Amino acid sequence: MLGLTIEQLSYMLRGTGWTIALSLLGFVGGTLLGLPLALMRSSGSRTARLLSSAFVQIVQGIPLPVIMFVVYFGISIGGYNVPALAAAGLAMTLYSSAYLGEIWKGCIQAVPKTQWEAGECLALTPTQRFVNIILPQAIRIAIPPTVGFMVQIVKNTSYSVVIGFFDLTYSAKVLNNSTFMPFTVFTIAAVLYFAICFPMSMIARRFERRLQRT
Template sequence: MPLIRPFGWDEFWIIVIAARWTIALSVIAFASGGIGGLFIALARVSDTKWPRLIATGFIRIFQGTPLLMQLFLVFFGLNILGFGINPWIAAALAFTLHASAFLGEIWRGCIEAVPSGQREAATALGLRYFNRMRYVILPQAAKIAVAPTVGFLVQLIKGTSLAAIIGFTELTRQGQIINNATFSPFLVFSTVAAVYFALCWPLSLLARRMELKFSRATTR
């Protein structure tokens, strides 16, 4: 029978240090998902039918299925197909696809929130789709998108805890390992929750502040 060791400072710091993998996964998923989300958003508001249909289908698939199932499908599916993918790559890929769908829809809404007169004026000036988006629509939509984008980042950080299911050793998984060794679930998972809170609360405040700033700017 394995010995149960007490929960001490060493175990506490192991959990805190494990947060770097949570941060790394969040950054990779958010950055890659941001690139994919921009293409999805632009496709959703495209003047051409087929990009709109493809982007809409992509969003419906990833918003209409649980993130946990997406992790399972990427990890186990690619391994069954013989790609030999490890949990780190699988988690990064699944969260990138997930973030692309949600950011794409968020940014689509922000693009469409720009007054239609701006788009009509750009069209009247003879600007094509790319230049119309680059110089007129996207700079204005970016200001609207800041608050919901930061809010999604908070949800993404908390969502990375699901990666523990496929064996990726991030914050939650490390907490499970420490709990199995110390059998101190209250101390262990209180520490895990505190680390998540320390990561997410400042971002939540930033999102709220940016939302208030934008709402004041629009009422002037």
């Protein structure tokens, strides 16, 4: 099929599976770290805002492949033999959290101030106002850009090839080196990436259109 054997196609599909696994790891880790960052960026504490802002600026100012190198070899220098999956997952977590934190901070701040004032009029505490009034509205606003960013996470997992992590890009690279059919191999890889990303892009657009109608 397309000049490749069933075994070779299966090899690329295994790489695709690991791409999905790394994407999920990066998104879940980014969510767990990104939400506190968004809250810190939106808090009334100047110290919290400065610390979270410094983290975001540092991570966003460093290319993802460099972050992967630093995590992978930095932990190794400490005497720990870290698996490529763990290093890539940690790097993706740091990268995702910085961007998700900014996305969610913007969504929290996009909730009209009158909603905060309404909660204050009801004599709710700041925590009650945030949990019961602001957060549900912010989540609704955040769904389209969050799903859209998940597409970027999937595509950026390809950078894990720099530390030897076995994903779709790595499997395509190995097959290309053995078959010398770069056009065929990387076209198939592109189709597989598209098959993962396109449904998420459509979901993000659907949510965005729904928000515009309401």
